[in-house]
Amino acid sequence: MMVKKYEFLKHTGDLKFRAYSSSVKGMFENCALAISSVLSRGKKIKSLIKKEISVSGNDYESLLYSFIDELIYLFDAEGFIVSKAELEIEDGKLKGIVYGDDSTNYKDLDAIKAPTYAEMYVKNKGKKWECQVVLDV
């Protein structure tokens, strides 16, 4: 059985999703997939461009907030749409590579205004990590 990497939940005004993995870094990487699927409206994005990424935070929640914030910035200011991420997370720092493509190569994309802390959590459930994010769209 395929393990669910992320899923979208019901939310009136905005978009809410949960991401899952056996590790924190895997969960963050799956968040990048969720963001990719929002921006692309479910289309497959090619991994033609590589970008180094580095953000920090006081806890996993603020790290997640900053990570998504960076992905939105890359999309909005640099026209880069993410396809996937390979990350390392240590001592409140996230470092790694995000893959993606020039957003002008795709039609019918979606925008995200910002990540939010609303209903956000990062939880360790035994062998599993789970997080929830509401995006302002």
Add this chain to the structure above:
Amino acid sequence: MKMKEKIVNLKKINDFTWEIPKENGMNVPGRIFASEALLEKIKNDFTFEQVKNVAKLPGIVGYSLAMSDAHQGYGMCVGGVAAFDIKKGIISPGAVGYDINCGVRLLSTNLTKKEFMLKRNVLMKEIYKSVPSGVGKKSEFKIEYKEISNIIKEGISWAISKGYGNEEDRLFCENEGKISGADYKKISQKALGRGMNQLGTLGAGNHFLEVQEVEEIYDESAAKLLGIEKGKVAIMIHSGSRGIGHQVASDYIKKMEDEYGYKHLPDRELAYAPIDSSLGKDYLSAMAGAANFGFTNRHIIMCKLRESFKKFFPKSELKLVYDIAHNIAKFEKHSVNGKKIEVLVHRKGATRSFGPESEEIPVKYRSIGTPIFIPGSMGTSSYVLVGTKKAQELSLGSTAHGAGRIMSRSEASKTISSKELKNELDKKDIVLESGSLSGAVDEAPKAYKDVEEVVRVSHELGIGKMVAKLKPLGVVKG
């Protein structure tokens, strides 16, 4: 939902006012302005919980309010209004919203519906071409770094000095299109980077531009003063400060959390700083800058529209009726417990509604109150109202801002087909220009509350007075 169980004693004050009594940590009670029908819909999400959370913030005075179009937001609900004592109170970016100075600009024209309809299709295509909308569409403006600092500081005066629009336009914009105290140095490079290529763009989501027919007039004298005439064409622009405002909000939420922590917050999204702290002042300065970018953005879009109309109607005149924000924090004087005090009012998805004689209303409109625009959802009518003194007594000088969502975007895209949307618009004879039909479906009329009911509540409660109804003829959506 668990929130439903928590609300046990919603107190009915009158047909349109409901109170959440003070409890656990709330500094003031909550109040929701809604009809029973709208209340039923508001109950379905976390709006009440968010009204209560805002009531827990330090220095809040009066009530934590929600307008009739309220729905769950992040931190504060959309449709939320709260005022804070300027000495003991706080400023919270989450209670202003990510889209700082999201707002509405209305233009009147000298064209009749009949004239416009002759060229509707070609003109709508022209507008769609000249006003970039949707995701990733860049503005034709290549702004230099120096220019963006001037836009942030000067607002629409910058645009007028560059030959966009005229001095008269400035008079009919809230704050004359410039909130003072803005400083680009308080805005991050990241935020500036997001704004650089977005000036004069509509954006995506619920932002739109609509050509409308003035279908009905409810208040002849106010309509006349506003230059709104039955049968004539009007144009509504709904957009905001684009990426700049979004980034300012997230930057300062993080900064405030770093400075003051978050463990004490009822909701982490409600990070705040004292109004008179240096961080609080920095945010207010950055917010003013983003707001000025928002005013300028709508102003440039208006200028593009003037050009587009001139191509097909050389004698057309598009006059700015008014431009007003519905996501903003403002210093105002209000009576609280019988005493007039200075407060910082946060309006997130709510429109200022000041009655006649207020000095903050352009001289020409001072006898009628703040012009207020309440857009419907795509395909439904929009309304023009004017502010009232009663709103200043009851709702911190505020009223609703739009129809308000009832259906999530994902739910809308699952349950409404693009064909169904197209049929509905065809039936109503509305032309839609959109780069993304799936994006348009997210914003389909069915996903929103009934705007007529929202406006009726404002009118009957007296926190806004109906002036005119505008019916859509052509829509541009991102």
